[in-house]
Amino acid sequence: MLKKKPRALKAVFALFIVTTISLLLFAFFNYRRILDQPEQLIAAIQPGVDMAINEIHQTATRNGKKEWQLDAATAHYLDAEKKILLKQLAMTFFLDDQPPIHLTADSGTLET
Template identity: 35%
Template structure:
């Protein structure tokens, strides 16, 4: 065999030998990674939580009639407290006349026994043509009432009303403003449901 023929034969053999060595090296490295125990560092365990759920939906009915529909991005059920801590809450309450009251809040708490709720951070209610804003709101299931004990602002297209506290009587389609109430109204304002 000539020297040119040997060179042509040696080059493919060297490449083949290189691929074999690289393949064996990759096999042993991957095998090492798969058999080496993994150590986890800085794991945070919430020992107060019994269960954490993502993207929850819940519907509450009374005598076959829907009272509210709740959606949240997450819910953490707390041990020994009958509470669920909610994040990014979006809830629709239904009045006796089936009017929808939309509530959004950054966080909330649901009592898992009574279904009473407390909402906080960026609390906004849209009710008929009104937009209500407050730092905290409470919902009592048994009387079907939403209330705020903190300062509240009520806006519609033509007016702004502020009060020290408020109740929405869902069974009567009625908003009651309490405490120091002040407002700015235009001639077009139709605030007949506000007391």
């Protein structure tokens, strides 16, 4: 009975190694496929957008005190218009001696 456990352990370990190598190869070839077709990557970027960021978080502080906090699913920076377009955003304002004020929206614009 003791001899079966090392065999089972070796089989599980071998399966783990094969699975890990397979996943790494899949990721590598998928990444290479994207690099070989840059037009698809460029087509995914919206026209007029100079920079796009997912899952952003910004906190503003003054004199060590938190003033507001912003979270958004996406942000698209438009340099020509000096704007940031935000999607699925949530803001929290921290006021003196008052509870925080929470604001949520599907979209918003920040002028820079």
